[in-house]
Amino acid sequence: MQSLAGKTALITGGGRGIGAAIARRLAGDGARVAITYGRSRDSAEALVSEIVASGGEALALRADNRDPQALEAAVEEVAVRHGTIDVLVNNAGIFHTGTIDELTLEDFDRTMDINVRAVFVASKAATRQMPDGGRVITIGSNLAPRVPWPGIGLYSMSKAALAGFTRGLARDLGGRRINVNVIHPGSTDTDMNPADGEMSDAQRGLMAIPRYSDPSDVAGMVAWLAGPEGRSVTGAEFTIDNGANA
Numbered sequence: 001m002q003s004l005a006g007k008t009a010l011i012t013g014g015g016r017g018i019g020a021a022i023a024r025r026l027a028g029d030g031a032r033v034a035i036t037y038g039r040s041r042d043s044a045e046a047l048v049s050e051i052v053a054s055g056g057e058a059l060a061l062r063a064d065n066r067d068p069q070a071l072e073a074a075v076e077e078v079a080v081r082h083g084t085i086d087v088l089v090n091n092a093g094i095f096h097t098g099t100i101d102e103l104t105l106e107d108f109d110r111t112m113d114i115n116v117r118a119v120f121v122a123s124k125a126a127t128r129q130m131p132d133g134g135r136v137i138t139i140g141s142n143l144a145p146r147v148p149w150p151g152i153g154l155y156s157m158s159k160a161a162l163a164g165f166t167r168g169l170a171r172d173l174g175g176r177r178i179n180v181n182v183i184h185p186g187s188t189d190t191d192m193n194p195a196d197g198e199m200s201d202a203q204r205g206l207m208a209i210p211r212y213s214d215p216s217d218v219a220g221m222v223a224w225l226a227g228p229e230g231r232s233v234t235g236a237e238f239t240i241d242n243g244a245n246a
């Protein structure tokens with residue numbers, strides 16, 4: 001029996017990178033998956049075809065994280081189609097760097113809209129539909145609790161906000177037996193942070209085990225939190241960073 005058989009999972013930014021790995025994994029564990037995308041329509045639709053070809057159920061919806069109405073409409077559409085949303089994965093995010101003298105208010109607004117406000121919007125809309133036993137899993141960053149270099153303060157602030165929100169949401173929804181957790185990946189090989197990128201050796205230099213994670217490593221942790229064995233874990237932060245923050 002697949003651990004997520006009969007469940008519906010919505011993953012924001014599921015068209016590529018870590019979000020795509022999460023969608024693949026949850027579909028492999030039996031969930032019907034819905035993914036949102038902002039710009040990556042082709043890769044989102046290719047992923048849906050891949051999941052359907054391997055016997056799963058999947059759906060891609062355009063919803064820019066900067067547009068709360070679009071995000072709420074996507075959540076609503078998934079709930080109408082499937083009758084429920086059992087698992088929400090807040091994954092979509094951007095990594096905008098710059099020191100305080102370089103950053104503008106526009107940079108601040110864009111990062112906070114995509115990385116923070118959209119998590120609030122999607123969590124509020126999805127948990128309205130979520131039955132007892134549901135899960136909210138948010139992708140933070142190991143740069144939330146630690147900032148090893150200049151130029152990461154804005155991103156770090158946005159991801160640190162998610163940890164506080166996770167604890168609060170866990171308290172708000174505990175009475176409905178909904179578990180809420182945040183995963184903090186470290187360097188993970190995606191377009192955002194390629195394992196052969198300019199800063200990759202410096203990142204490996206911080207790690208106890210000097211290697212990048214694969215997106216599927218993060219997806220495995222999501223699957224565990226979404227599945228039956230994660231039922232006693234809520235309001236918690238999980239770091240998966242090869243010991244960079246150790």
Ligand SMILES: NC(=O)c1ccc[n+]([C@@H]2O[C@H](COP(=O)([O-])OP(=O)(O)OC[C@H]3O[C@@H](n4cnc5c(N)ncnc54)[C@H](OP(=O)(O)O)[C@@H]3O)[C@@H](O)[C@H]2O)c1
Pocket residue numbers: 012013014015016017018019036037038039040041063064065066091092093094095114139140141142184185186187188189190191192193
């Ligand atoms: N890779 C790492 O080393 C690392 C480490 C720690 C945390 N993270 C976090 O993990 C998550 C996924 O990152 P990734 O590495 O997979 O990055 P990625 O390869 O750059 O993918 C980013 C994802 O976010 C979506 N996204 C960005 N802006 C969006 C918007 N305005 N509206 C809707 N979707 C939007 C993208 O969708 P579209 O292309 O469709 O816009 C894409 O699916 C992010 O929250 C990131 O902060 C990554």
